Amino acid sequence: MGIRRNREEEPKEKMLDVDASMQGTLIFKDPVNLRINGKFEGKLETKGNLTIGEHAVVSADINSEHIIVAGRVNGNIISQKTIKLIAPACVVGDIRTPTLSIGEGAVFEGYCNMLPEDKISRNPAETLTIEEVAKYLEVEKNVVLEWADTGRLPAVKDGLKWRFEKSKIEDWLSSEKIK
Incomplete structure (x- = not known):
């Protein structure tokens, strides 16, 4: 006779997915995991992780802690921690971050400032x-x-x-x- 245990699963990290077409200013003051998969135009400010999906088209200035871009971004990007561009990413704009990774097949057109974390301004x-x-x-x-x-x-x-x-x-x- 076996004993069944109710194992509590560890809570999965929640991801907020935006698949729609949006315009305006999106600001998250508390840490969030945000993924943009649709179109966005305006301004994005988040704490936490921001992912621009492969099919996303974003025309915005972006400010976040950790940023992964696989889609298209037209605008300046500021990250306090890391920015990763992975294929087929296409970024047209300036980047400020302590750590930048550009994968093979990703395109970046702009200026890049790589400064220590304490020199990166949270407020563009x-x-x-x-x-x-x-x-x-x-x-x-x-x-x-x-x-x-x-x-x-x-x-x-x-x-x-x-x-x-x-x-x-x-x-x-x-x-x-x-x-």
Whole structure:
């Protein structure tokens, strides 16, 4: 005579699948495992894991901890931990992450900044483009470029592009260095 035991199964990690076509801003403040399989346009911010499925088409700026891309992404990607591009991924946009893996058959077109985890900004709004700085300071774009080139304006050059931290621009403004 055998004894039957009710074995409790370990809870499986839950995955939130998005198969629909969506537009807008999607923000998860608590850790989540999110997989996009359809179309998404807008802005994605998650804590946890984000997977862009093989048939997904995403036009968005993305910010997450761990990101796997197998589909198409048009937008900038920021990850605090890792980004993996696996075939047939196609990413057009800039990437910021401490760890990047690009598998054979995956395509990446853009700039990549690989910085330590503590240097990766969780909030992409903390960095500004040349156009955004010009608008913020109410000056022409060429003035911003000149100030950045001469070191008058706090900026970091990443390859061919300038990167501006909003907090440093605000400090610069408050110290009245714009005069």
